[in-house]
Amino acid sequence: MEPIKKQSISLQRMVDLFENHRQLLSSSDTAHLSEIRQQAFAALKKLGLPDTKLETWRHTDLRETLERGYDYHLHPLPEDDLQKVFRCNIPHLDTTIIGQLNGWHVSKEVPVMELGNGIIMGSLSEAKKKYPGLVERYYGKAANDSADALTALNTAFAQDGVFIYIPSGIKSPKPVQLINVISHSENIFLQSRNLIVLGDNAGLSLVHCDDSYNHQASFSNIVTEVFMGENAFLDHYKLQNLNNDSSLISAVWFQLGKSANLNSHYISLNGGLIRNNIRLLFNGPHGNAGLYGLYLMDRKQQIDNQIFVDHAFPECTSDEVFKGILDESARGVFNGHVLVRRNSIKTDARQTNKNILLTDTARINSQPFLEIYNDDVKCSHGSTTGQLDSEAMFYLRQRGISEESARMLLMFAFADEIVGKIAIPQLRLRIEDMVKKRLQGELQICEQCVLHCSTPEHPLEFHIDMEKI
Amino acid sequence: MLLQIKNLHAGINGKEILRGVDLEVDKGEVHAIMGPNGTGKSTLASVIAGREAFEVTSGEIFYQGKNLQKLSVEERAREGIFLGFQYPVEIPGVSITNFMRTAVNEIRKYKGLDALPGGEFIKLMEERKKLVEITSNLTNRSVNEGFSGGEKKKNEIFQMAMLEPTLAILDETDSGLDIDALRIVANGVNKLRRVDNAFLVITHYQRLLEYIVPDFVHVLYEGRIVKSGGKELAIELEDRGYDWIKQEQV
Numbered sequence: 001m002e003p004i005k006k007q008s009i010s011l012q013r014m015v016d017l018f019e020n021h022r023q024l025l026s027s028s029d030t031a032h033l034s035e036i037r038q039q040a041f042a043a044l045k046k047l048g049l050p051d052t053k054l055e056t057w058r059h060t061d062l063r064e065t066l067e068r069g070y071d072y073h074l075h076p077l078p079e080d081d082l083q084k085v086f087r088c089n090i091p092h093l094d095t096t097i098i099g100q101l102n103g104w105h106v107s108k109e110v111p112v113m114e115l116g117n118g119i120i121m122g123s124l125s126e127a128k129k130k131y132p133g134l135v136e137r138y139y140g141k142a143a144n145d146s147a148d149a150l151t152a153l154n155t156a157f158a159q160d161g162v163f164i165y166i167p168s169g170i171k172s173p174k175p176v177q178l179i180n181v182i183s184h185s186e187n188i189f190l191q192s193r194n195l196i197v198l199g200d201n202a203g204l205s206l207v208h209c210d211d212s213y214n215h216q217a218s219f220s221n222i223v224t225e226v227f228m229g230e231n232a233f234l235d236h237y238k239l240q241n242l243n244n245d246s247s248l249i250s251a252v253w254f255q256l257g258k259s260a261n262l263n264s265h266y267i268s269l270n271g272g273l274i275r276n277n278i279r280l281l282f283n284g285p286h287g288n289a290g291l292y293g294l295y296l297m298d299r300k301q302q303i304d305n306q307i308f309v310d311h312a313f314p315e316c317t318s319d320e321v322f323k324g325i326l327d328e329s330a331r332g333v334f335n336g337h338v339l340v341r342r343n344s345i346k347t348d349a350r351q352t353n354k355n356i357l358l359t360d361t362a363r364i365n366s367q368p369f370l371e372i373y374n375d376d377v378k379c380s381h382g383s384t385t386g387q388l389d390s391e392a393m394f395y396l397r398q399r400g401i402s403e404e405s406a407r408m409l410l411m412f413a414f415a416d417e418i419v420g421k422i423a424i425p426q427l428r429l430r431i432e433d434m435v436k437k438r439l440q441g442e443l444q445i446c447e448q449c450v451l452h453c454s455t456p457e458h459p460l461e462f463h464i465d466m467e468k469i
Numbered sequence: 470m471l472l473q474i475k476n477l478h479a480g481i482n483g484k485e486i487l488r489g490v491d492l493e494v495d496k497g498e499v500h501a502i503m504g505p506n507g508t509g510k511s512t513l514a515s516v517i518a519g520r521e522a523f524e525v526t527s528g529e530i531f532y533q534g535k536n537l538q539k540l541s542v543e544e545r546a547r548e549g550i551f552l553g554f555q556y557p558v559e560i561p562g563v564s565i566t567n568f569m570r571t572a573v574n575e576i577r578k579y580k581g582l583d584a585l586p587g588g589e590f591i592k593l594m595e596e597r598k599k600l601v602e603i604t605s606n607l608t609n610r611s612v613n614e615g616f617s618g619g620e621k622k623k624n625e626i627f628q629m630a631m632l633e634p635t636l637a638i639l640d641e642t643d644s645g646l647d648i649d650a651l652r653i654v655a656n657g658v659n660k661l662r663r664v665d666n667a668f669l670v671i672t673h674y675q676r677l678l679e680y681i682v683p684d685f686v687h688v689l690y691e692g693r694i695v696k697s698g699g700k701e702l703a704i705e706l707e708d709r710g711y712d713w714i715k716q717e718q719v
Contacts (some may be wrong), residue, residue, distance in 0.1 A: 142705075187552075390522075395558040398518055399572040399628065400546040400579070409571065414561025 003298035004072035008381040009065075009189060009219070011049050015041075017072070021194060024074055025157060030132045040145040040155030047149035059333045059365045065273055065435035068217050070189035073463045074159070074207040076104040077184065093426040095177040095207065097122065102184055103192035103220070116166035122178065124195055127163035134165065138197050142225040142447070146351045148277065152249050154223040158193035161222075164206070166200030168229060175205035175424060180222070182210075187217040194222070198255070205336040205424060208259055209239045210248055215271075217245035225455045230284065235423055236264040239431070242271035244299060251277040258313075259285030265422060266322075267431060268303050269438050275304040281346075282316040284307075292320035294418035296438050297330035304333040310350065311340045317348040323418055324355050325411055325439070326362035333365045340372040340379065347374075353379035356388060356414060409411040411439050471496050472517075474637055477528035479516045488511045488692035489551050492710065493637070497664040501678055501703060502671045505711045506691035510671045511555060513689065516639045518552040519545045531637065536596070536625040546572075549635030549666075553642050560612040565624070569613050569631050570710065571678075576617040576632065597630040601657040619650035626657040633661075638669040643677035655680030675707035688714055 003017055016023065026034045049066065050057045098121055099106045105115075105123035112122030112130055126137050128462065145288035162178055169349055182188065198204055210219060228234055242248055248271055256262060268274050278291055295303040303326075309318045318338065326332050334353040356363045368381035388410050396444035415435050422428035472494040479487040486509045494500050502510055515597055516523050517530060519542040529536040537545060559569070573593075574584040585593070598607075600624045613621050622642055639658070643651055658668065658681050670681055676684075678700065686702040687694045690711070695718060696702065706714075 210626070389558075389560075390562050391558045394520055394542065395554065396568070396572075397542040397570070398552050399632065400541055400543055400547050400576040401568075401572050402575060403541075405571060405575065409563050409568070410560070413560060417564045 004071040036140040043145040044152040063214040081233035100180040120165040124161040124163040166202040171203035177207045184210040194224040194246035195449040198232040203233040205235040213244040229256045240268045247273040254280040256287040259286040266293040287316040295324040298327035311344040315346040327358040329361045342373040348375040353383045355385040412434040473531040499668045501683040551634030553639040555641040557621040575629045618645035646677045676705045
């Protein structure tokens with residue numbers, strides 16, 4: 001029997017659901033993990049679901065999302081067509097694929113893979129049973145349930161998700177592609193939880209895709225915890241391409257050890273409401289983090305990037321560049337908060353948010369914010385919002401280029417600063433292609449996942465060649 | 470007649486800048502437009518190019534028998550009108566190669582020609598780069614981004630060489646150039662002079678005209694052409710300044 005059918009989400013409904021299914025929710029937990037779940041439930045009851053009275057939710061109203069009716073499942077759904085998930089690869093790029101369908105780990109083979117060299121990848125609920133000590137050492141240590149109601153909601157309810165463990169000194173031989181597909185015949189509310197652990201000197205390239213397959217409404221509340229040991233390296237990509245009735249709240253909690261090196265990219269191509277809640281803690285000196293975002297929104301879509309970087313140790317570097325193009329009645333929020341603590345000398349922190357608004361009805365609320373408690377730092381922040389540069393438009397058109405092509409060139413050039421940072425060449429080409437299609441209004445939420453658009457049913461012709469030679 | 474301007478009145482934000490310009494330019498000719506600052510030289514260039522911010526309040530511009538006011542900026546460019554900018558615009562993220570390939574192919578499409586194959590395009594670029602002595606990898610960089618004043622102006626002439634316009638308007642191409650860059654730019658222009666094209670060279674100083682020798686010199690003052698003559702007029706202006714012209718107008 002399904003616990004929730006076509007019902008809106010309220011605090012009371014979630015409290016009842018938890019109390020009625022406490023045991024089932026905890027069925028894979030160790031005693032310690034069950035305790036974390038209980039505490040998260042208590043935090044949720046205390047915090048309540050967020051509303052626009054909260055400063056960080058002032059410009060994003062969840063009501064419409066919460067009031068839509070959803071099904072909520074406490075068991076995995078029958079896996080109808082797994083091939084869909086596993087077909088979603090990046091052309092010419094050899095990756096290890098981990099699939100999730102509606103928040104549940106799916107696999108052709110075994111729930112948890114041991115890939116040699118001590119690398120472990122697979123279902124989090126299975127990992128809790130198979131590697132309880134390892135999971136307990138990290139689970140819930142980065143995510144702060146008492147600071148964020150939706151993280152608490154996730155910790156209280158999440159049953160499955162993905163676990164990736166790269167032991168010290170090991171570099172993952174292939175990029176890992178984590179594909180999270182939403183495909184269901186009814187509106188669906190899902191919560192999944194990912195735990196990614198890199199030991200000292202470990203290395204990983206991780207491509208994390210959130211895709212929807214059909215046009216049903218969905219609400220995903222996803223929490224990912226990432227732990228990086230000393231001198232670990234992570235190249236992280238989050239690609240978001242969901243239908244217009246999808247709401248995605250994605251919280252990623254990073255903890256960087258001494259001299260850890262992170263590049264994390266957020267490419268938001270489509271979705272009704274996308275909120276990236278990025279929380280990063282430097283948990284040792286000499287860490288380095290690049291956080292880069294690109295969002296292309298139109299219609300009544302909303303993108304909300306909330307970024308908090310805690311320079312808790314000295315001599316760390318953080319660089320944030322978020323750029324967006326908003327068309328029609330799209331709305332954007334950028335809330336960047338960098339905290340430099342008293343002893344964090346020689347901090348180098350940069351924050352940039354740039355927006356192009358194509359219409360009078362598109363809106364952006366941009367708040368870069370630096371909070372600094374010592375003098376020996378190098379910090380900068382900046383935010384610009386404007387239309388396409390009319391001088392540049394005239395210049396391009398004066399050379400015979402049509403107004404439409406000139407707009408495309410300028411928009412793509414604007415986006416390219418972020419796309420150009422993608423370190424995996426095959427992935428960069430794929431994203432470039434998708435950005436071009438998106439800017440021309442030709443990117444569809446198709447039968448296939450985003451990264452499979454390499455073989456579209458209708459090959460696309462570009463009037464202008466935007467390749468660089 | 471290639472270009473025929475009749476009693477042109479134009480302005481911006483309701484302010485009239487051109488107050489009855491008459492000018493005729495034929496193929497094979499080089500015309501210089503001179504005059505003190507703020508008399509409408511750049512406005513004239515912008516209006517011919519079709520910049521929408523400027524409003525033509527009366528008068529007519531004919532180009533190869535077509536009423537220019539009916540054509541958009543890009544249509545005028547495709548018909549062969551080129552404007553060398555006084556302040557070339559920096560466009561980060563758009564490479565010159567990509568920019569020129571898009572421009573060349575959109576113009577070709579307008580003329581009913583197929584796109585230029587990649588190899589031929591590269592060959593054309595290499596050839597035209599030499600014309601303005603561009604040896605560096607300028608063309609792989611973003612349009613004008615981080616260019617020196619001289620590089621920007623060389624890049625304008627390079628683009629002109631790529632697009633082979635019928636009417637080229639050079640708006641203060643000499644401003645901000647040292648003598649070497651000036652000579653390179655002028656040589657580039659001279660190599661592109663033909664019997665079937667024409668140049669409108671807008672300049673404040675006579676210096677450029679030592680290198681690009683004009684057939685006609687016009688003085689624009691308070692929105693009208695108040696004096697026209699041969700190349701010797703430019704020399705006279707260099708010697709005597711503009712005051713005597715202003716006094717003649719009183």
